[in-house]
Amino acid sequence: MQSFFDLKAWAYVSEEFDAIKVTKTILKSVTSTSCDDDDLNLLQVKLKEKLKGKKFLVILDDIWNENYHDWSILRAPFEVGAPGSRIVITTRNRGVSSMMGTIQAYCLHVLSNDACLSIFTRHAFGAGDFITHPNLKDIGEKIVIRCKGLPLAAKSFGGLLRFKENPDEWKEVLNKNIWDIPKERSGIVPTLMFSYYHLPAHLKRCFAYCSIFPKDYEFKEQQLVLLWMAEGLIQPQEGEKEMEDLGKEYFQNLLSRSFFQQSNYDSSIFLMHDFINDLAQLVAGDIFFRMEERFGASKQRKIYKMARHSSQQGGGTKQFEAFSELTCLRTFIAFKLPQSAGCLAPEDPLQLLSKLQCLRVLSLSGYGIYKLPNSIGDLRHLRYLDLSDTPITSMPESITTLYNLQTLILEQCPYLKKLPSTFENLVNLRHLNILNTFSLEEMPPQISKLTCLRTLSHLVVGETSCSGVKELGPLLHLQGTLCISRLENVIEPRDARDAKLIEKSGLDGLLLEWSDNLNESKDRTSELDILSMLHPGGTLKELIIRCYGGARFPSWLRYSSFPNMVLLRIENCKKCTSLPPIGQLPSLKDLSIEGMDSVKNIGAEFYGENCYQTFRSLVTLYFKGMGEWENWISYGEFPHLQKLFIGDCPKLLGKLPNHLPLLEKVVIYGCWQLVVSISSFPELCQVEIERSKGVVRGGKVNFKSLNFMSVSTISEFTSRIKGSDMDGLTMVENLAIFKCKELAHLWTDDVGSLPQLPCLRVLKLEGCTKLVSLVAEKVEEQLQLGMPSMVREIKIQNCIVLESLPKAMMYNNTCLEYIQIVKCDSLLYFAKVQLPPTLKRLEIIHCKNMLVLLNGDNTNCSSNTSLLEYLYIENCPSLKSLTSSGELPVRLKQLSIRYCQKLETIAKRFEHNSFLEIIRISSCESLVSLPTGILSLCHIDEIDICNCATLVCFPEEELLTANLRLLQISGCEKMQALPNCIHRLASLQELQIKACPGILFFPEEGFPINLRSLVISDLNITEALFEWGLHRLTSLSRLVISGGCQHLTSFPEKKLPADSLTNLTIERFPNLETLSSEGFRSLTSLEQLRIEECGKLTSIPEDGLPFSLLKLIIYKCEKLTSFPENGLPLSLQQLSINRCPLLTLQGRNPFDEN
Known part of the structure; x- marks a missing residue:
């Protein structure tokens, strides 16, 4: 970097964009002298002179200004630099990068936990780890988890704890709210507040609304936009864009400023960093309230009675009662606890409805609600109702009096069979989501009156004319994706024409579906006319046709109709004898053909009119379940195809297309008649072949990654490659050979043997039942120096006659890090001389005749040359010792041994194994002692x-x-x-x-x-229980005592750790008769109590159980007859009672109806 650029400069810009100041800073960097001129033209002339013909690097840090004119002025002097010059811009606003960029912006992602930990420890200790402070490691790692990959947070927390060694001070920081840290000691708070104050007023309101989301909550763009709409936060002026479009702009603006971040696993899902969530709560103030009740945490802000927007997560009756006083509430969203199966008291939120008459947003998604009360119709202001993922079976007619309702979400309601008959009264409804509500039998009549609809996820065609497909006609504003199912109920083609799909330019995706279980005798000749009339508009991007019963496809399915189509799937159209001419679709990237049982040949008709310029954009091609397909006659090219999948086409013969220049992956399975010529595949291609007739090689081809999977017989395989040019395999990096049952050696001196594979990185062998060794004995010496020496990973499984691993690969390899050997019954030992010098992970599993890991007296395994860190041995019943020398590798960190019944010794001592962190020994029945x-x-x-x-x-x-x-x-x-x-x-x-x-x-x-x-x-x-000294364990939070306490008749006999104990389990106390009132009264932090198999226990303490209790489980207490008269604690969220035949519930018990 230093030598590459002639000049280097850095300038901090910030929100106040001052071209004169920035130019002065850059000029000073490149001249090393100050400049007092304030004339921008004069400054730029001087800067041009210095930059002219020079290769420079200029960094403009933290730019906020999106004005292109200002940027044009600033950049003028840079245009005289030499080729290779670079300007690097950092910004928190993606709008800046879009305005400036000639290249795509690079978005910084959150750091890994290890990287964050390193930053934290360097600022806390001046070191990269906790070696000097092991007692602070657990707390420190929890603090780093709070940072969630944010380097500024790691730096701030580390600096805050600089040279502090008291664990209590660390715990205080762990539990401290980021906003409680003084600004002068934290860079986080000023940075976040600065970003917020930079927002325009309308975005500040929208961002504050996000404070109702719990931390780590994942949401989608449309979900948040619809909530903003319902609360009136999006108010377009007359003649402006639609509310939805304006809301998308708001969302993208907040995303570009990093208030939201994309999920790592799904680009359509977003979330807020914990510190951004804290910021939202801070700026939202008291009118927003979020109640969270999780096991082990119950800190809550005081509820402001005039609060307008609220959410609730978890909680029982007592928590829901707190909302009954919030009569001005406009938003109520009840979130499920993570991994919760549903709410145990579904009636609780419904009881609130009569008191919350001002609600605009109501979401009960995921709750155990079977029906809604009629009083739902009294919520006249309601605009957003979400009942998704509930077991609701029907909806009251009163819901159709919600004339202001904009959004109704009924996604994944598997038991909902119909919608109210007067549904057409919801004249302001804009979004109806009934996706995956599979029991819905038909649409309500006259939905054509809902002319404001923008989203209709699913139309179930009914048998009556009022619920038919023609009801779509007047719905001109539909957008997004529309699924039309049960098309067999369309009798007249003119009804399909009246749906006017061709006029619905807002639709991006369309699914046309007939039922797949129709009677074979049903006349389906009219389906071609019906599908012809369902011609969608030319803006369509995705089309799926499923279970269509016509013999051919309509003429509209061709390239001229859909210039924007990127995805096409044709599934289970079993009577079609040919595929539609789709080769000329210019934007098509993803094509899937499945279950076309009547197609025998694919030829010119598939490619279209110009057979030699076809599938110009296609990236993925997928064929599956084509039972009668025999021939694929290729007329055109696939110039951009990257992935080809062909599965379960048992009659397919002939050749695959041979011009696939960009192909990256081929997967072929269940094509029993197909002989695959791998010479037709390009370089850098990954090939997986399973359950096919065979494999042949033609000309010289280099492969980066080659997988032969389940080739039927290796004899057929080898006979076809004899005399061929095998040098093309020398570039292979990943080689997997599965179930080649005739293979005895990989490397021999025979013609057609594998070359030496100098680039091999990963080798996997499985089910090669005649494989004796990787290298034939007669050529091992001569191949020793040329054996693959770059292998990083070896996995061998179910090679039952394998006797040894090649010495050259084991000992001359300087890259080998991981070996796994599974079910290789003929292996007696893993190695004779030493472990591979670079090996870090070794797994030996189900090798029933292995006697010792390292055979022969040696000391090499325990010397500093061995890098082994992880050793896992399982189910080696003949293994007696790990090493003949009795010592283990010195760098070993984790040792796990399971089901080695004859193992007598692990090692003599652990004197030299100071790196060990984890030792797990299980089911070693002959082990007499542990190493000193x-x-x-x-x-x-x-x-x-x-x-x-x-x-x-x-x-x-x-x-x-x-x-x-x-x-x-x-x-x-x-x-x-x-x-x-x-x-x-x-x-x-x-x-x-x-x-x-x-x-x-x-x-x-x-x-x-x-x-x-x-x-x-x-x-x-x-010993008596009170002699165990449990009361001295002041940090004890979980106590389980199970069986063995024959003498106990009352529990607890003495005080337990009252302040800290949150989880208590007592099991199999055969003589326990009572629970001590005094003992349980002192357990003020107890949250979970489990009592099992106490056959003589008759009652719960009369004074009741602790008010902190959240979860109570009672199992098989046959003589337990009742709960206390004053009932169970109102804090209780979960109650499970099983096999207690005499138990009756009485008193004030919130679970009476459950």
């Missing part, structure tokens, strides 16, 4: 020992680790005691001890005082 030093490992985070029946004890340690967070011991029948030093494991947060009947006592010193979770199950502990 296991509790002294300085980086160990988790130890999990499970079902090791002969393991007696942990080794005694003098120096204990400071980092162990999780210790689990279960199913170790001969384990006699926990480590005596366990109380000194200061970082231990989670301890689980299960099914270890040999443990009769806990250590005298008790448990580590920082425990947060303790699970004790099926131990024969003879």
